[in-house]
Amino acid sequence: LRIPRVRRIRLKTLRRIATTVLAAGVCVALLPDFATNARSAWNNFIAVTGMTAEERAAFFRPHAGEAILPLPAQAAIAMLRAEAARSFAMTASWIADPEIHQRTVEGAFPIRVSSTAPLLVGWAADFPPACRQIRRFEKQPGFPDAVVLGACD
């Protein structure tokens, strides 16, 4: 008994679809990353398409998104920019916290770090008394202390 050619093609196509669906099902069941990432991508897509043009444009303004930085680093960067600094140094206690130290260095660039710079960033509590305080960012909830920018000769 010969099965007509069209019938054979349909069976083959159905088998391919069934195998692909089965393989996809096994992958989704065994690899939770798939479902999590797909959901995350979809949620982002819905959130962005639901924004107004003005809200979307806000993502492309200079310094947008800096709220992601730790508050003390934000304060230090803002003070350095306000002083139009070209370079700065940091106190030992500021450098001791790797997150605050690294976020300040990266966020402040093109203001460069130099241990010999006349401007010094640090916590108020252990700020060298020999240095003159130029700007001060008062202690906020979540801050261990006030942030100080000073000039050292």
Add this chain to the structure above:
Amino acid sequence: MPWFLALAISAAWVAIDLVGAALMARPRLDVDFSDQLAIRALAGTLGVYVLALAAPDFVWAAAGIVALASVGAIRTALAIADGGRARRNDAMRSAAPLAVYLVPALLVLAVTILFTPLSSWDARSIWFFHAKMLASIGGFAADPYWASPEIAYSAVGHPKLLPAAGAVFPAIFGVWNEFVPKAGLLLLAFPLLAALAGFARGRAEGLVFGVALVLACFGLLTNGLADGYHGAFAALGTASLLHAATGENAAPGDAMRGILCFGIALSLKVEAMPALAVCGASVVAAFAMARRPWPAFDRATAAMACLAASAPILWIARRIAWGLGETVHVNFDGAWPSRAIASVERWPEVASALWGASGVWRYAVVAALAIAIAAAVRRRPPAAALWRVAAANLYLLVISVLYLGTTADLRWLIAVTFDRTPTFASLTLLLAAWLAFDKATLTPSVRA
């Protein structure tokens, strides 16, 4: 601004494709259309990076890119004019499913990339800090700050393909924030998706698999880390070169695609070196066991190999010129073998993190299931899949030994990297699963 950025991203993709067209030998009739696009995108990405590395600044690099893209545009126009109606129709037929796959995949990636801020530690401390420096300095001109001890924590010796991509749009628009630089990731996503399409020869099942592979490492492709791209390019490079070595499922573009994928992987992260060593060992073993005659290594493939090698070599030359010397990696140095031997009793701790906690075991289960089904259907184990399973496990073994020799605290290193270092292994196992199914049940004759 969003529309200008979208326009600039599209223009950059076209420029990459045209630079690739200028660098390629004459289009080969035996190379599939999707593979041609893959090779153009991969070669174009490397070509643009090599120009940026070789030029004194981004302005000179841009002039070189425009000149090469013009050559590529003329060659493409001539190829279209020479091709005749039949070839043009063939190309259009091949382009349609590619567009259906590439455009939505890039759009989904773009939404997450552009509208989520840079938050991963290494993305900020290493990759996009270097991008900020490149954008501010205006290219790869020497600057003493690179060698400053104040920023030594940021592993300045790492390759600069991702930072260079991250610097493109801030340099064009003069804006630095936590979103715009990430648009550079789309310049790496384009050759990656094109390479996946080339690997799948543009077939629907292969493109579905491409989407699956993107979903498997979606977070790592969108958060600004190099690990997702490095792992995916190295996995595709290994898979392509194993195709070329064994002759199973092989196509004429496999060797070229594999070599270019490794050129990009080596320009993304120094961790591509162990992946390349594992790939080399697997390819030699697979080739020896396949008992095939030595494959013809044509001039076009040799030219692509030179292009792939020139990017890491140029970066090493820049690194030496900048006085960065040996600071390739902050957590490893030349004395790792003795440290690895000394701490060998901690290997189970590393192994359980890399194979277990990272979730690689799940991919291994999927691959094992696929291989078992394929072996039952074909009455012999699928060699293509088995070679990739071996490569994935060998890579994890090499990485685990490297971990033991770290200069950093081992527990800390495992805690901060175990979820992203094995990306190459996870994706290679996923490729193994697909290849087992592909050969066994979906398409009996890929070359047909």
